[in-house]
Amino acid sequence: MKTCLVVDDSSIVRKVARRIVEALGFQVIEAEDGVEALVHCKKAMPEAILLDWNMPVMDGFQFLGTLRRMPGGDEPMVVFCTTETGIDHITKAMGGGANEYIMKPFDKDIVMAKFQEVGLIALDEQTAA
Amino acid sequence: MNPTEYEYLRKFLKDNSGLDLSADKQYLIESRLLPLARKAGLSGIGELVQKLQGGARTVITDVVEAMTTNETFFFRDKVPFDHFRDHIMPEIIKARAAKRSIRIWCAAGSTGQEPYSLAMCLKDMSAALTGWRIEIIATDLSQEVLEKAKSGIYSQFEVQRGLPIQMLMKYFKQTGETWQVNPELRAMIQHRQLNLLHDFAQLGTFDVIFCRNVLIYFDQDTKINIFNRLARQIEPDGFLVLGAAETVVGLTDTFRPIPERRGLYKPNDPRAAAAKPAFAAAAPRLAVMAGR
Secondary structure (H helix, E strand, O other): OOEEEEEOOOHHHHHHHHHHHHHOOOEEEEEOOHHHHHHHHHHOOOOEEEEOOOOOOOOHHHHHHHHHHOOOOOOOEEEEEEOOOOHHHHHHHHHOOOOEEEEOOOOHHHHHHHHHHOOOOOOHHHHHO | OOHHHHHHHHHHHHHHHOOOOOOOOHHHHHHHHHHHHHHOOOOOHHHHHHHHHOOOHHHHHHHHHHHOOOOOOOOOOOHHHHHHHHHHHHHHHHHOOOOOEEEEEEOOOOOOHHHHHHHHHHHHOHHHHOOOEEEEEEEEOOHHHHHHHHHOEEEOOHHHOOOOHHHHHHHEEEEOOEEEEOHHHHOOEEEEEOOOOOOOHHHOOEEEEEEOOOHHHOOHHHHHHHHHHHHHOEEEEEEEEEOOOOOOOOOOOOEEEOOOOOOEEEEOOHHHHHHHHHHHHHOHHHHHHHHO
């Protein structure tokens, strides 16, 4: 089973995201900030990371930069999931090594479409889900 | 969100938008309404419900819009657009090399996501289409829907359904909370009001017709009638693209499915199609037996 690391400082968002991502067939690990997320990644690289931007301790963009420089850190598909909806943020994230970008609010359809887009789930699973 | 609030929202949405949520859609409400509540400076869903009960008009509109799922989205079902890019267009480009012109009809263009998706595909292959004349005609029954399509303005929700972020960055401009399709892409599409039940011969003939997820609403005779009329508007080597739940099989001989390419159809030679039933009626079994 593929693993998805959900990084968000809001426990409600993590809970919502967990339900959606689990329904897509992933095992979910949660982290409250970038530093905690890095600890998980050092232990085992997840296949997918759903990443908030604004978080205490270490934000999502800093985390992404550190992750991509880590050994094996180019492997996870990183999908930003943030209230930062400006084109400047989107451009910065994509330039910084993100694979996709979700603007909050989000729902299952959006997460599914984005996961499909980066090849984390097959097209058939859309109709099956 | 407590059960009373959830029940209130369920009933509210049913009454205001027709949206019929089952008893287990709390996550959907939370994921869509919590950010909305926060944005409005409210503490959470509870306070949002109070605002609704108080009859706050702007909040009512926002809630309905945030909750109403859109039936259509960019690159809906994905596969037809892969077919368009990898199969239809290469064939058409070869076949029209001398003429250098392509006509495409989106017969159920709705709010524009389908024609714009096609326009984006075409833009992405513009190197192969330099100097070509490309016409995309998008028709829909509803004038209101057409206006929306024409404007090319979509909500944040809409641009996230099926549209890769790279396409959004490349082909849209952000204006506050909404995103608008670039003028260059908008200029590629003509929007026209049209009822498929009425004559559409005046549109001329097309190389590709997308007619997806609209025929499902018609009865069998109407479907047959529309297929037969579509067949007159398509080039002999053109393509018809239907929705995933639609087919010509068992309805008409005017089109045949392309094997291994779900949703894709080719027109049959009209003379062959016309001759076949007559032949079959004359001596169906005898002909076969005589040949043995």
